[in-house]
Amino acid sequence: MEESAWTEVAAAVSAAPYPVEVLPADPARAQECLATLGMTTRSWLGAVVSNVGALVVDHGWLRVLGCGHDGLPGVDAAADAQAQRLIVAYDVMGGQFAWMQAQPGAPATVHYFGPDSLGWEDLKEGYAGWLAAMLGGALTDFYRTLRWAGWEAEVGGLTPDQGISAWPPPFSREGKDVSAASRKAVPLAEVVSFYQDTADQLGSPEQS
Numbered sequence: 547m548e549e550s551a552w553t554e555v556a557a558a559v560s561a562a563p564y565p566v567e568v569l570p571a572d573p574a575r576a577q578e579c580l581a582t583l584g585m586t587t588r589s590w591l592g593a594v595v596s597n598v599g600a601l602v603v604d605h606g607w608l609r610v611l612g613c614g615h616d617g618l619p620g621v622d623a624a625a626d627a628q629a630q631r632l633i634v635a636y637d638v639m640g641g642q643f644a645w646m647q648a649q650p651g652a653p654a655t656v657h658y659f660g661p662d663s664l665g666w667e668d669l670k671e672g673y674a675g676w677l678a679a680m681l682g683g684a685l686t687d688f689y690r691t692l693r694w695a696g697w698e699a700e701v702g703g704l705t706p707d708q709g710i711s712a713w714p715p716p717f718s719r720e721g722k723d724v725s726a727a728s729r730k731a732v733p734l735a736e737v738v739s740f741y742q743d744t745a746d747q748l749g750s751p752e753q754s
Contacts, residue, residue, distance in 0.1 A: 550587035551674075552597045558681040559601065566681065567606075569599040569615040569706065576613040582622040583632075590674035591634065591645070595621055604685050605702040609734070610635045610677065617707025618734075631657075634673065635680075638701050638709050639692055639716070639724075640737035645673050661737075662692060662716035664745040692716060694725035709734035717744070 559566045576596045585592035594601070599615020602608075611634055614620030624633035631644035634656065642659040648668050656676040657666045669676060680688075701710070711732045714721030721727050 550596070551590050551593040552587060555590055555593050555597070555677070558678055562603070562681045563683045564604040564685070566604075567602040569602060569612070569618075571595075571597055571599050571613050571615070575620065579613040579620045579622045590677055591621070594677070600706060602706055603680060605698045606704055606706070607638050607689065607697075607701055608635055608680060608685060609637070609706055610680070615706070617705065636709070636734060636738060637689070638704065638734075639712065640709055640734070640741045642738060642742075643676070659742070659745075660692075660716075661712075661741045662722070664717050664741060664748065691722075692724055700729070704731055707734050708732065709737040711737050711740070715741075715744075717741075 559568065579595050580586070580592060583592070583595065585595065587593045587596045594610065594612050596613070598612035600612050600618045601610035603610060609618055611618060611621045611624055614623060618636075621632060621634055625631065626633060626644070631646045633642055633644050635643040637643075640661045644657050644659070644666070645654050646657055647654050648657070653672065656669045656671055656673060658669055659666050671679065704710070708731050710729050712721060712724055712727040712729050714727060716722065716724055716727075
């Protein structure tokens, strides 16, 4: 039996400085997802897919995808095959994290597409390094410009498949201050699609 990286992932979940809810995995779905991705549980991504439906991190601000649960897709279902991106997480504001190559032949790293930038940014970390940082407290600094006073209660009241739509949107000059924007709960897929479609229409910036 292969050695799983889940022990390491579970330790990082337990040590997280903010709440992390582990949504259970359906064993059959987990095996199907692993087979589709061609991964083993020796990797952190394979271990997450095999053991959880999703990880709901920091009062629900970040949803790390596993094999799928409660309205959230599995990593295999969320993949963007055309752009060769493996979507591994969403945030409540409609941001996306994808594991992909910055250029052909380069090691795959995690990239972030933000609702405030409408472009993909290379975070220059592999999946394990990225997830360890997100579970280790990096969310607080990473999202310092997208959060507002009292966000914990607002976000914590959502279901895993819901996100927050802000108007004016964060990428606009008028929407930079999210605390002053009009915010409402919407299906997460809807807010993710809005920012992706807007970027496609406007022509998103080059990857950095």
